[in-house]
Amino acid sequence: MRAFVADILKEILLLVRDWMGLIFLFFMPILLVLVMTLMQDVSLHKLRNEKVDIALIDLDKSIVGKAIVQGLDSSAVFTIHQTFHGDTMDLNMAQHLVEDGEFNFVLVIPPKATRHMKRIVTNEIRKQMPTLGSRALPIDKLPNVDIQIYFNPLIKATFRQAVRSSIYELISNIQTQFIFKAYTDVVSHLSGKPNDDDFPMDKIHVVENKLGSLTQQLIPNTSQHNVPAWTVFAIFFIVIPLSGQIISERDEGTLIRLKTVPPLFISHLVSRVLVYSSIAMLQAYVILLIGKFALPVLGLPLVEFSGHLFSLLIFSFIIGLTATSYGLLIAVFARTQHQAAIFGSVSIILLAAMGGVWVPYYLMPESMQSLSVLSPLNWALGGYYKIILTGSSLLDISGEIVKLLMIATLSLFLAFYYEHSKKS
């Protein structure tokens, strides 16, 4: 026990005095969380919430114009601009602004659109009720209501379709209102009873319903992704100082001395694994605090932690165990510190990229998503998502835990096997 305690204290001292190692383990992930969350927040915000900017010139200035402006502006998809830097836009100015990329579309509602639409509706009623007196005009004698759309050719066809559909929908509503009004006027005239009611459009709804459980749709916000993602990355980066430390022991001869003292060599490794895995818990806690307190200060979303801290820490310890075992494996196979640092960092960066640390899993193409599930960093990240977002317990993430422990066992087995074979 005395030797084991000495081993633990020695590991802590070595780690505390390794400034580069500490920077790798704590400063780097904190910086990564801050920078990556800021960067991704801007792009994901665009991806999720950006509205299409439309320059609108309302030459009608009556019911049709107002209804289109109001209808588009209140949608979740479009933002309507009738002025630019305080100046009311005319067609020429708006067209230039689309060409310059300031707006995606220019929408021009023609003059007298309301009056012309009413004439078309009234004419249709006259056609159907010739007994009312006035004669209906032939259709080619009636004016068209042409709503012009100018767009930047770079705009996706789906956006153009969305604009067109929205306008048709709004015009249909207005037409319905006009037709209803025209008929109620006729009925009022015939019955002698006044009726000022509008068509009850608000009685028809499209209702959206979500299907599937929350766990199947774990879409975290930028903070909820980046905090666990870079924690996983930081924990796996333990590989660099750890393998460096082991190779330096081998180069300097302390490894030989450790093999000649009474405690079994494995006890030195166990103490090392325990210290580094505990560091993983500390990393997780520190980065989570950053997510909770520092990110909101920068205007980023808060990490709403719905899980148990105990589960988070124990899971971090297990990730640390896997990372430490992988570090031991690298240290045993690498001939120099340089080799271990290069192989360690490149392999962790690749596994991180594959596992959805850099680019969130749900934004990856399908082919990459199927590759992603092979990375231990993906299992670790998946476990964190579940703990942080849905408050899952350790039992709920037992799949991830078992897979991580299997990798740890395999790494340790290979490391011991290779180290033992060196003896002969």
Next chain:
Amino acid sequence: MSEAFVQIDNLKKTYRGSSHPAVNGLNLLLREGEIHGILGPNGAGKTTSIGMLMGLIKADSGFIHVAGLSIPDQIQKLKKLMGLVPQDIALYQTLTAYENLNYFAAQFNIPRSIRKELINKYLQRVGLYERRNDKVKTFSGGMKRRVNLIAGLLHQPRLLILDEPTVGTDVQSKNMILELLEELNQNGMTILYTSHLMEEAERICHNVCIIDRGRNIEQGNPKELIQRYPNCKNLEEVFVELTGYQIRD
């Protein structure tokens, strides 16, 4: 001098991928209480022999007995009896001299109070007490060698094995190390020591074994060896007579 404490018989070792044996039939007899030197040019097999003696390297054939116990089968029982001072400075560079010694002493389950006493005693003995709280990386080569030596003997082993313990030291450090070894031996410690420095061996060893290309080519008391070769005035000349002038790798 008493019964055989270390006995090595026909020890052989060829490293994987090498066509030449590193150790090729080495025999050695070391009695308790003596200082025995294994002398040889570079690549003679000294370090490999020590590795096998400490159970760090598996021999291809032959056997090793220390205090009646077989190596490597019973190495775990022998670890407390043996102390190793490796050729490399086997210390943690970012720990202080005291922290290093305290750590290695704790590995031998020495209680804290005794550890402190022993460490301070030896640090004073080698003139490093004042620097005990300085990190090893700030020490000179000679100072590191002295700490390296203490780390191997704090648990008071019956057999102290040293692999070139004075390499890279100045005259003063070398003298201090050799004096300490003689003092430890006078107090009953058996010492097995490798070197290619004949002057040192002649000064402190009761018996030496000269090895070359993995096998022993001569052994005995240094004075007797010099007498055995009438053309030689000292051990170095005996060594050259036996191993030749050819440069080794």
